[in-house]
Amino acid sequence: xxxxxxxxxxxxxxxxxxxxxxxxxxxxxxxxxxxxxxxxxxxxxxxxxxxxxxxxxxxxxxxxxxxxxxxxxxxxxxxxxxxxxxxxxxxxxxxxxxxxxxxxxxxxxxxxxxxxxxxxxxxxxxxxxxxxxxxxxxxxxxxxxxxxxxxxxxxxxxxxxxxxxxxxxxxxxxxxxxxxxxxxxxxxxxxxxxxxxxxxxxxxxxxxxxxxxxxxxxxxxxxxxxxxxxxxxxxxxxxxxxxxxxxxxxxxxxxxxxxxxxxxxxxxxxxxxxxxxxxxxxxxxxxxxxxxxxxxxxxxxxxxxxxxxxxxxxxxxxxxxxxxxxxxxxxxxxxxxxxxxxxxxxxxxxxxxxxxxxxxxxxxxxxxxxxxxxxxxxxxxxxxxxxxxxxxxxxxxxxxxxxxxxxxxxxxxxxx
Amino acid sequence: xxxxxxxxxxxxxxxxxxxxxxxxxxxxxxxxxxxxxxxxxxxxxxxxxxxxxxxxxxxxxxxxxxxxxxxxxxxxxx
Numbered sequence: 221x222x223x224x225x226x227x228x229x230x231x232x233x234x235x236x237x238x239x240x241x242x243x244x245x246x247x248x249x250x251x252x253x254x255x256x257x258x259x260x261x262x263x264x265x266x267x268x269x270x271x272x273x274x275x276x277x278x279x280x281x282x283x284x285x286x287x288x289x290x291x292x293x294x295x296x297x298x299x300x301x302x303x304x305x306x307x308x309x310x311x312x313x314x315x316x317x318x319x320x321x322x323x324x325x326x327x328x329x330x331x332x333x334x335x336x337x338x339x340x341x342x343x344x345x346x347x348x349x350x351x352x353x354x355x356x357x358x359x360x361x362x363x364x365x366x367x368x369x370x371x372x373x374x375x376x377x378x379x380x381x382x383x384x385x386x387x388x389x390x391x392x393x394x395x396x397x398x399x400x401x402x403x404x405x406x407x408x409x410x411x412x413x414x415x416x417x418x419x420x421x422x423x424x425x426x427x428x429x430x431x432x433x434x435x436x437x438x439x440x441x442x443x444x445x446x447x448x449x450x451x452x453x454x455x456x457x458x459x460x461x462x463x464x465x466x467x468x469x470x471x472x473x474x475x476x477x478x479x480x481x482x483x484x485x486x487x488x489x490x491x492x493x494x495x496x497x498x499x500x501x502x503x504x505x506x507x508x509x510x511x512x513x514x515x516x517x518x519x520x521x522x523x524x525x526x527x528x529x530x531x532x533x534x535x536x537x538x539x540x541x542x543x544x545x546x547x548x549x550x551x552x553x554x555x556x557x558x559x560x561x562x563x564x565x566x567x568x569x570x571x572x573x574x575x576x577x578x579x580x581x582x583x584x585x586x587x588x589x590x591x592x593x594x595x596x597x598x599x600x601x602x603x604x605x606x607x608x609x610x611x612x613x614x615x616x617x618x619x620x621x622x623x624x625x626x627x628x629x630x631x632x633x634x635x636x
Numbered sequence: 637x638x639x640x641x642x643x644x645x646x647x648x649x650x651x652x653x654x655x656x657x658x659x660x661x662x663x664x665x666x667x668x669x670x671x672x673x674x675x676x677x678x679x680x681x682x683x684x685x686x687x688x689x690x691x692x693x694x695x696x697x698x699x700x701x702x703x704x705x706x707x708x709x710x711x712x713x714x
Contacts, residue, residue, distance in 0.1 A: 286652060352681070357674075
């Protein structure tokens with residue numbers, strides 16, 4: 221079977237460093253941190269008191285007031301980012317064959333804010349179960365894909381992907397493969413997450429996964445730095461319009477780049493710790509590259525998972541050296557989580573967008589907050605510390621790895 | 637307008653996102669105010685919470701308009 225070519229024709233983002241693609245890129249290229257004290261709940265008794273929150277998000281810019289109440293924040297981010305992406309693509313949803321258009325959306329957790337509110341109301345009540353009829357359809361993580369399909373009338377393949385912090389990379393990989401295989405012509409894909417509440421922060425704190433640098437939130441997300449002490453929680457959503465190449469060309473679409481290849485693997489090692497040699501990370505990059513018939517030396521930029529956990533960053537740099545050999549020292553590597561924080565299930569979508577924008581602008585966004593080299597990390601690698609670097613990017617890879625040992629990588633290629 | 641009627645109307649305006657002028661006694665939740673079956677269930681729950689009553693399912697089925705809701709609550713609220 222001849223595989224179809226797949227291109228990216230639209231982008232949208234709601235992030236801690238900007239609520240449009242332009243604002244997001246402006247912050248990324250300038251190295252702006254999105255971290256600050258948590259405003260959503262009282263953090264007095266919490267070990268971590270800061271996060272990368274989305275600022276100034278007004279859901280009624282995208283949804284009517286009645287709809288807003290029926291959507292958990294993670295689904296509101298999905299609707300907002302996807303509206304931006306559809307507008308950006310120039311697609312008129314009414315002119316798309318609805319049976320050839322689908323939605324695949326990633327969320328690692330889903331409606332944890334809704335879940336906590338509803339359970340709290342029940343526990344604090346008199347025992348009468350007064351759960352909202354919208355409790356379940358607000359909470360379940362697949363519902364974002366459902367809402368998006370209803371808004372645009374897309375009747376093609378429709379589901380959610382769940383693989384913790386790799387969720388939205390799996391969504392993009394699935395959408396890419398389904399178009400390649402001729403199963404649909406257009407997808408709205410990506411992911412969103414909104415887990416900055418007591419349960420989200422308390423839960424990740426219990427795992428010892430979050431930075432506790434409460435005296436200096438803006439420099440707390442320090443991927444590859446000796447002083448790194450865990451990730452900073454982020455939230456938001458990223459949406460991509462993936463389209464079959466001929467379909468995009470025939471309607472005169474502006475094309476950002478091609479989706480060249482995707483890889484998916486598992487560590488099969490531990491619940492939360494990465495394989496110490498980065499085995500799953502190594503294999504997943506190898507698969508993404510070979511899937512796209514890409515020569516390793518064509519890869520100019522890797523947007524890494526790089527969460528700033530002590531073990532994860534070491535394993536990932538080892539994996540990059542294993543895959544790329546000498547070329548590992550010539551390509552640019554950066555963790556944009558240093559600015560956005562870790563968007564969990566939305567990380568893959570937002571970081572794929574960062575990789576695509578690096579191709580578009582010829583600029584690699586930095587890994588900010590580098591203060592001191594870690595002797596356990598090969599600092600001859602170009603980790604793009606502190607300042608963006610100009611560079612023509614032919615192929616950019618986005619890596620994400622999730623609790624449970626799920627790994628996913630996508631390779632984007634400048635259009636020829 | 638009775639206190640109960642104004643409280644009922646406030647809930648409907650809030651939950652269904654409709655204009656207060658649309659919430660007449662004759663207005664049907666589903667036909668006039670854009671509610672679907674889940675919205676209707678939520679409205680009944682809100683009435684139960686606001687007025688501290690329990691509305692059995694077979695009674696709730698008969699509450700289709702704003703006036704039905706006000707009448708039922710005026711009769712059953714303590």
